[in-house]
Amino acid sequence: MRKSTFFELCDLLSPALKRHNTRMRAALTVEKRVAIAFWKLATPDSYRSVGNQFGVGKSTVGAAVLQVAKAIIKLLLRKVVTLGNVQVIVDGFAAMGFPNCGGAINGTHIPILAPEHQGTQYIKRKGYFSMVLQALVDHKGRFTNIHVGWPGRVHDARVFRSTALFKWLQQRTYFPDQKITVGDVEMPVVILGDPAYPLMPWLMKPYTGSLDSGQELFNYRLSKCRMVVECAFGRLKGRWRTLLTCSDLSQTNVPFVIAACCVLHNLCESKGEIFLAGWGKSPGR
Numbered sequence: 001m002r003k004s005t006f007f008e009l010c011d012l013l014s015p016a017l018k019r020h021n022t023r024m025r026a027a028l029t030v031e032k033r034v035a036i037a038f039w040k041l042a043t044p045d046s047y048r049s050v051g052n053q054f055g056v057g058k059s060t061v062g063a064a065v066l067q068v069a070k071a072i073i074k075l076l077l078r079k080v081v082t083l084g085n086v087q088v089i090v091d092g093f094a095a096m097g098f099p100n101c102g103g104a105i106n107g108t109h110i111p112i113l114a115p116e117h118q119g120t121q122y123i124k125r126k127g128y129f130s131m132v133l134q135a136l137v138d139h140k141g142r143f144t145n146i147h148v149g150w151p152g153r154v155h156d157a158r159v160f161r162s163t164a165l166f167k168w169l170q171q172r173t174y175f176p177d178q179k180i181t182v183g184d185v186e187m188p189v190v191i192l193g194d195p196a197y198p199l200m201p202w203l204m205k206p207y208t209g210s211l212d213s214g215q216e217l218f219n220y221r222l223s224k225c226r227m228v229v230e231c232a233f234g235r236l237k238g239r240w241r242t243l244l245t246c247s248d249l250s251q252t253n254v255p256f257v258i259a260a261c262c263v264l265h266n267l268c269e270s271k272g273e274i275f276l277a278g279w280g281k282s283p284g285r
Contacts, residue, residue: 001038001273009267010034016071028056028064036061037068041261044245066253069260077259080266083144086175090189092139097221100180101204102189103144104229105197107134107156108237111246112254123153129246133233133258134159136191139225141232142266148255156196169202192226236265238279 001009010031017034019027028036032054040050040061047058054061083089086102093101109130123129130152136145150159160166168174175189190204199205206222207215237243240261247254268275 001268001271005267005271005273006034006038007031012075013068013071016074017067028060033064034068036064038264040065041240041242041257041264044241066249066256069256072260072263073256076263076267080263081143081146083174084138086178086189089138089144090178093225096139096225098192098204098225099182100178100187100189101225102175102191103136103138104192104226105134105136105160105203106194106226106229106233107132107159108233109133109152110243110254110258112251113246113248115251128152131251131254131258132156132159133262134163135229135232135262136165137229137232139228140269141228141235142269143232143262146259146262148258156194157198160197169200172202175202192222194226232265235269235275235279236261238275239268240264241279 013034014030017030036050036054036056039045039053040047043050045053047061050061051058056064083102089102090100093099110133112129112131114129131148132150132152132154134147134150134156135143138144145165147159147163147165150162165174169191172188177188179186179188181187188202190202193203193205195205195208197203197205204222206219211219243258243261247257249257
C-alpha cells in the first residue's frame, strides 16, 4: 500500500495501539507496530525473519500481529466490511448481466496447524487442516459480510445456515424490499451462490442436469457474476500471503487475523492500491 494509506491507517488505529514508555524500555511506536504486523501478514516470512527485519524479538512480532489485528476489528470492521449503497451494487451486477442482485457468496479455506482438540473436524477433503472464511461480496469484489471460524470439514451450506446473514436474509431485513417482475414472478434482491448452497427465494444457484438454452444462459450469467467472489479471495490471499501458509496462531486467534486481512483487503480496494498479477493465486476450496 502507498505511504499515505499506511499512515492513515496508523492514525485510525492509534487509539487502540498507543503505548507509554516505562522505566525499563521505550514503547514501540504505533507506526512500527503496524509495519511489523503488515509485513508479517503480507509475507510468508517467519516470526524470527520479520523480527530481524525490524530489530525486535520474534515474540514482539507475534504480539504486534495480534494487537494490530484486534485493533482493526475493534475500530474498523463494522465501518469497512459493510453493505453500503445497495442500489449501486444492484446496478453493478445488472451491468454484468444479472438483475436485482445484491452480492455473491462463497467460502474459502485458510490453512492452519492441527488443533489440539477435534482436529479431524478441521481436515478438509484435500487433506490439510483449515478454517472456513465465508464471505459475501459486492460487484467490485469488496467484502460486505464475513463469517470466520468453522472447521474446514464442515459443508458450506451448514456454515451459511449458522450465520446471522442467513437469518437476516430469511427475515428479509438485510436488503431493502426492492422487487422486480420477471415474467409473472416478483423477484426480490437476491444473492448468488454455487451448487453447494441451498436454493432459496433470495439465493440463486446454477441449474444442474440436462439444460435448455435458457437455463444455459442463466447459468452463464450467474457464473460470470459469481466470479467476483473467487477473484476477491484471490486478491485477498495475494496481498496478505500469510493466509496461504499454515498459521501457527492458536485456533482462538486465527479468526482475528483472517478478519483483519478482510478489512485491509477492502481498504486497499477502495483506495485503488496496486495489485500485481503475479500476486494472484487461485483460492483453494
